[in-house]
Amino acid sequence: AQSVAQPEDQVNVAEGNPLTVKCTYSVSGNPYLFWYVQYPNRGLQFLLKYITGDNLVKGSYGFEAEFNKSQTSFHLKKPSALVSDSALYFCAVRDGMDSSYKLIFGSGTRLLVRP
Amino acid sequence: EPEVTQTPSHQVTQMGQEVILRCVPISNHLYFYWYRQILGQKVEFLVSFYNNEISEKSEIFDDQFSVERPDGSNFTLKIRSTKLEDSAMYFCASSEILAGGPEQFFGPGTRLTVL
Numbered sequence: 357a358q359s360v361a362q363p364e365d366q367v368n369v370a371e372g373n374p375l376t377v378k379c380t381y382s383v384s385g386n387p388y389l390f391w392y393v394q395y396p397n398r399g400l401q402f403l404l405k406y407i408t409g410d411n412l413v414k415g416s417y418g419f420e421a422e423f424n425k426s427q428t429s430f431h432l433k434k435p436s437a438l439v440s441d442s443a444l445y446f447c448a449v450r451d452g453m454d455s456s457y458k459l460i461f462g463s464g465t466r467l468l469v470r471p
Numbered sequence: 472e473p474e475v476t477q478t479p480s481h482q483v484t485q486m487g488q489e490v491i492l493r494c495v496p497i498s499n500h501l502y503f504y505w506y507r508q509i510l511g512q513k514v515e516f517l518v519s520f521y522n523n524e525i526s527e528k529s530e531i532f533d534d535q536f537s538v539e540r541p542d543g544s545n546f547t548l549k550i551r552s553t554k555l556e557d558s559a560m561y562f563c564a565s566s567e568i569l570a571g572g573p574e575q576f577f578g579p580g581t582r583l584t585v586l
Binding site: 459 | 504513516526527576580
């Protein structure tokens with residue numbers, strides 16, 4: 357069965373410092389991996405995805421993520437955090453063998469960037 | 472930039488009543504989805520829809536739920552007889568048909584409150 361784990365409920369970081377939000381996954385086939393961000397009372401905004409190719413993918417707002425097949429991880433990173441990055445971040449996976457394209461989401465990690 | 476829209480933003484209903492949640496997907500997208508997020512919990516897949524039929528549904532999507540694309544633009548989720556546990560944020564999403572893993576674009580959500 358497909359699953360996603362986000363082991364941290366909350367990540368706290370000071371503005372200007374690098375941030376990492378962790379994600380691990382489990383799928384039967386090839387993983388298609390996504391990060392979404394949710395601001396209060398808003399929908400989910402797409403940040404970036406990994407389908408194939410370079411393990412380091414770059415996305416919106418300066419975020420990037422590294423796909424690590426051996427560790428089945430897809431951690432979200434940013435070199436220098438902004439207060440405005442404070443939000444709820446969701447990792448999601450789609451199993452490449454799944455024809456329905458449905459996404460399986462992690463439980464979410466709240467990022468708090470303090471000034 | 473094209474976006475997914477949803478109406479209403481908030482729906483309050485009495486237990487046992489029927490509700491219809493409406494979505495307008497991005498115009499050139501062909502795959503449509505409904506997800507829900509119970510307060511404080513993860514985003515859960517409900518149903519995917521392609522070529523005027525359901526392609527996959529989760530165990531949550533029982534006989535009380537139905538989806539429809541009544542015209543060329545709207546995509547609706549109907550709950551025939553609402554229960555207290557249906558209270559959640561309901562997200563509509565759409566995606567293109569691409570080889571691999573197209574990202575899904577989410578609407579802002581409809582908050583359903585069942586009293």
